[in-house]
Amino acid sequence: MVKKKVAKFLALRYKILALIFIILAGGLVLLPKYKKHEGIKPEELLNNVINPERYISTDALAHKIISKDPSILLVDVRSEEDYNNYTISNALNIPFSKLLNEENEIYLNQDQYDLVFFSNDNFYADQAWILCNRLGYKNIKVLEGGINQWFLTILNPPVPTENMAAIDFEQYNFRKAASMHFGVAYPEQTKEVKEPEVKAVPKKVVTIEKKKEVPTEGGC
Amino acid sequence: MGPLIPNGIIPADWDSIIAILIGLVFGFVLEASGFSSSRKLAGVFYGYDFAVLKVFFTAALVALIGLYYMDYLGYADINLMYVHPTYLWGAIIGGAIMGVGFVAGGFCPGTSICAVAIGKVDAIVYVIGIMIGVLIFSELFFLFQPLYEGSFMGNITLMDSFGINPYWFIFIFTILAIGIFALSDKIRSKVKKVFY
Amino acid sequence: MKIKTQTNRHIYWNPYFGGFLLGILIIFTFYITGRGLGASGAMKSSVVTIVDAVTHSHAADNAYYKQFISEDKSSMNNWLVFETLGVLIGAFISGGLSGRIGWRVQHSPKITSKRRLAFALGGGVLFGLGAQIARGCTSGAALSGMAVLSTGGFITMLAIFGTGFLVAYFFRKNWI
Numbered sequence: 393m394v395k396k397k398v399a400k401f402l403a404l405r406y407k408i409l410a411l412i413f414i415i416l417a418g419g420l421v422l423l424p425k426y427k428k429h430e431g432i433k434p435e436e437l438l439n440n441v442i443n444p445e446r447y448i449s450t451d452a453l454a455h456k457i458i459s460k461d462p463s464i465l466l467v468d469v470r471s472e473e474d475y476n477n478y479t480i481s482n483a484l485n486i487p488f489s490k491l492l493n494e495e496n497e498i499y500l501n502q503d504q505y506d507l508v509f510f511s512n513d514n515f516y517a518d519q520a521w522i523l524c525n526r527l528g529y530k531n532i533k534v535l536e537g538g539i540n541q542w543f544l545t546i547l548n549p550p551v552p553t554e555n556m557a558a559i560d561f562e563q564y565n566f567r568k569a570a571s572m573h574f575g576v577a578y579p580e581q582t583k584e585v586k587e588p589e590v591k592a593v594p595k596k597v598v599t600i601e602k603k604k605e606v607p608t609e610g611g612c
Numbered sequence: 613m614g615p616l617i618p619n620g621i622i623p624a625d626w627d628s629i630i631a632i633l634i635g636l637v638f639g640f641v642l643e644a645s646g647f648s649s650s651r652k653l654a655g656v657f658y659g660y661d662f663a664v665l666k667v668f669f670t671a672a673l674v675a676l677i678g679l680y681y682m683d684y685l686g687y688a689d690i691n692l693m694y695v696h697p698t699y700l701w702g703a704i705i706g707g708a709i710m711g712v713g714f715v716a717g718g719f720c721p722g723t724s725i726c727a728v729a730i731g732k733v734d735a736i737v738y739v740i741g742i743m744i745g746v747l748i749f750s751e752l753f754f755l756f757q758p759l760y761e762g763s764f765m766g767n768i769t770l771m772d773s774f775g776i777n778p779y780w781f782i783f784i785f786t787i788l789a790i791g792i793f794a795l796s797d798k799i800r801s802k803v804k805k806v807f808y
Numbered sequence: 809m810k811i812k813t814q815t816n817r818h819i820y821w822n823p824y825f826g827g828f829l830l831g832i833l834i835i836f837t838f839y840i841t842g843r844g845l846g847a848s849g850a851m852k853s854s855v856v857t858i859v860d861a862v863t864h865s866h867a868a869d870n871a872y873y874k875q876f877i878s879e880d881k882s883s884m885n886n887w888l889v890f891e892t893l894g895v896l897i898g899a900f901i902s903g904g905l906s907g908r909i910g911w912r913v914q915h916s917p918k919i920t921s922k923r924r925l926a927f928a929l930g931g932g933v934l935f936g937l938g939a940q941i942a943r944g945c946t947s948g949a950a951l952s953g954m955a956v957l958s959t960g961g962f963i964t965m966l967a968i969f970g971t972g973f974l975v976a977y978f979f980r981k982n983w984i
Contacts, residue, residue, distance in 0.1 A: 417673075420681070421780055421783045616839065616840050616841075617841050627890075630840055631890035631894065632891070634841075634891055635894020635898060637898060638845055638891070639895035640901060640902045641829045641833065642830075642898075643903050645826030645827075645830075646820030649914060651916070656972075657976035657983075658976060658984055663820070663826075666827055667830060668827070668950075670823070670824050671831040671951060672831070672951060672954040674835070675832075675838075676957070678835040679955060682835070690956065692842055693838050693842055694956075695958045696949050696960045698959045699942075700960075703942050704967050705938075705967075706938045706943070707964040707966070709934050709935075709971075710946070710968045710971075711967060711970065712972075712975050713931040713932065713934030715931070716928075717927060717928045718927075718928065718931065718983070719932075721939065722946065725892055726903075727899075728899075729900040730899060730910070731909055731911045731912070733911055733925070734924055734928040738928040738929070738932040738935075740929065742935055742939070743854065743932075743936065744929075746937075746940055748937060749940040753871055754871070756940075760943075765960075770957045771957065778957060
């Protein structure tokens with residue numbers, strides 16, 4: 393009796409297997425589709441956010457600009473009006489409200505330059521940074537303190553008092569020299585070293601292909 | 613998650629060891645399915661043995677459905693998988709030449725290696741033949757270069773070329789494959805048996 | 809005639825079972841390494857290594873060999889070569905377990921061993937040539953390509969089996 397049942401079952405085995413296959417394949421069609429989570433995971437994002445390395449200090453930035461480091465690309469995320477008013481030399485203007493416009497993606501999603509975001513203070517630059525990080529864009533930093541800090545430290549450095557350490561004087565000298573580079577005139581200067589402010593020329597950016605990271609060479 | 617090595621979960625040093633293990637299972641399955649026998653392989657073209665067709669399509673189906681389920685459940689990212697690049701005319705002409713070679717020699721490279729392992733002399737000759745073929749190709753590379761590098765269409769998938777939904781495609785492909793299996797059994801029962 | 813009781817010399821696995829395991833293996837391979845299986849790549853590496861050892865300058869001049877030669881590491885130090893070694897071992901184990909190991913030439917009773925070997929050589933040459941043009945053989949291009957729905961994989965698969973069926977008639981004496 394049992395044998396008969398088994399035999400009967402076995403006769404149908406290919407049909408059952410075929411049915412399982414069809415159900416499985418049909419399952420793929422019928423399963424509710426959801427948009428895949430693009431970009432990095434929340435935990436990873438938090439990790440990136442609390443990492444202090446995402447900031448670049450005004451001194452470091454000034455140093456890079458003066459030494460004409462070709463790898464940095466400044467991005468001003470303030471409004472166009474503010475940008476026209478004053479900006480750090482050679483910065484590119486991507487207003488925060490237009491950050492995700494398609495034409496800006498080629499500047500943001502690249503791996504050629506170190507992007508430095510800045511706004512009046514950290515606020516908008518940080519938000520822009522988080523958005524970009526969430527999208528998986530690489531090599532982006534935020535100018536610590538933004539334009540305000542830039543103004544306070546580089547363009548208008550506080551004169552150190554007598555009782556401060558030598559290192560502060562060094563820093564002051566560097567900042568002063570830097571500020572001259574950026575066109576600030578000091579009374580003690582006899583000659584005015586006014587460099588014409590170079591208007592922002594958007595650098596040509598080579599975009600990286602999105603997706604399709606082919607990790608290994610092929611089969612046969 | 614996966615793929616594990618490109619995502620750095622398994623260090624790349626393990627690559628070779630994993631390669632040997634994967635090859636081991638690959639060889640075992642091929643041999644045990646009878647792919648070390650050239651007459652069994654050639655049977656698919658004459659209708660007396662459809663093992664190649666069945667193994668081949670079952671494997672493709674299982675892999676397809678499995679990979680897409682894993683992608684759906686988030687265990688593996690199908691976009692990170694290596695997609696064989698498409699060189700249209702290279703694939704067609706190369707495939708046609710391989711087809712002739714398959715019928716004439718009765719093996720394909722993977723199966724010939726299996727057959728070499730169990731001492732088939734014809735397989736050893738076949739592997740030597742493949743090496744000569746590679747040699748000819750390399751020596752006359754300037755002749756084949758336009759074909760080899762021409763009509764490149766990128767690492768595209770069927771979704772890119774035809775804009776079809778992969779899930780529907782898999783479903784239709786499954787039904788088609790099961791139809792082919794049923795048909796092959798019918799043909800086999802009509803064709804004169806060949807014993808080998 | 810005792811055709812009715814005649815069976816094949818060897819009993820192999822059920823093809824669906826083999827196919828199922830192979831499919832699982834392909835998933836596993838893609839999951840671990842992000843790429844598919846392959847076989848002819850190892851033979852290409854061997855040829856490149858041999859040519860490189862015999863005449864290094866010639867290999868370095870040839871536009872095709874050049875891609876696979878690097879100064880610091882041998883072209884045999886390659887994923888596919890290790891995989892192929894595994895295939896050899898795996899097939900040997902399987903063959904050993906079912907007693908299929910032995911030097912022999914398998915051919916239709918209608919032809920001689922010599923003819924079989926000649927055709928095997930010719931077929932091998934053609935297959936080697938075709939596999940280079942199509943950048944992969946049945947396992948690398950067709951099977952692994954199909955698993956990720958690669959267009960090239962499907963085209964190669966159709967071309968191989970399509971041509972196979974077309975020309976099968978001319979080679980029937982070898983097999984039936």
